[in-house]
Amino acid sequence: xxxxxxxxxxxxxxxxxxxxxxxxxxxxxxxxxxxxxxxxxxxxxxxxxxxxxxxxxxxxxxxxxxxxxxxxxxxxxxxxxxxxxxxxxxxxxxxxxxxxxxxxxxxxxxxxxxxxxxx
Amino acid sequence: xxxxxxxxxxxxxxxxxxxxxxxxxxxxxxxxxxxxxxxxxxxxxxxxxxxxxxxxxxxxxxxxxxxxxxxxxxxxxxxxxxxxxxxxxxxxxxxxxxxxxxxxxxxxxxxxxxx
Numbered sequence: 001x002x003x004x005x006x007x008x009x010x011x012x013x014x015x016x017x018x019x020x021x022x023x024x025x026x027x028x029x030x031x032x033x034x035x036x037x038x039x040x041x042x043x044x045x046x047x048x049x050x051x052x053x054x055x056x057x058x059x060x061x062x063x064x065x066x067x068x069x070x071x072x073x074x075x076x077x078x079x080x081x082x083x084x085x086x087x088x089x090x091x092x093x094x095x096x097x098x099x100x101x102x103x104x105x106x107x108x109x110x111x112x113x114x115x116x117x118x119x
Numbered sequence: 120x121x122x123x124x125x126x127x128x129x130x131x132x133x134x135x136x137x138x139x140x141x142x143x144x145x146x147x148x149x150x151x152x153x154x155x156x157x158x159x160x161x162x163x164x165x166x167x168x169x170x171x172x173x174x175x176x177x178x179x180x181x182x183x184x185x186x187x188x189x190x191x192x193x194x195x196x197x198x199x200x201x202x203x204x205x206x207x208x209x210x211x212x213x214x215x216x217x218x219x220x221x222x223x224x225x226x227x228x229x230x231x232x233x234x
Contacts, residue, residue: 006161033221035222035223043207043227043228043230044225044227044228045209045211045225047222047223047224050221050222091161091162093162093223095213095221095223106164106167106175106177107152107164107167107211107213107223108164108178109154109161109162109163109164110161111160111161112160112161114159
């Protein structure tokens, strides 16, 4: 079964508008971490935002925010005020922790969503 | 500057050859990971290591082997048993979860092509 599901293969957004990229996850662990990464055409992986399973507040980093709905097991990325440079592939990832969250565990990725920002 | 270095950037392999991809980090991270990425696809976990001299298979370990003799180094060997090795390979490392934000840092990747 898929651990991380990104159901949107591609998304389009107008410059300066907001966009939401969907991510759902599946785990039986109580302690886990959720990540979003950006991958431009150059191939590098750029870390955007992190949400811990015990964090009560939704994570925010500049124009990026993570809409964390634990009961629904979703961790959607919201990009506000889109810029042309935001065009890239976006990956959701999950690190499953061991007891007490001290284990590194596996870090698994979704299939990604290609975001295209139109001027 | 701290970071992860993968080499080479491009690698060509003949059918039936083993090749080794290098991954070195100077971030003092305990955990290291190898991923494979096919065009337009997500990252699939090949192997990961949480500590020196220990590693675990990921989701697609067949045809690959690793070693972790030093904290800084986690080389990946693509063996002749890997039937379709042409892909982009990414190495990553991360710090323990108890130290707060634990994002994985990635190298620049190695593009392997079978000729």
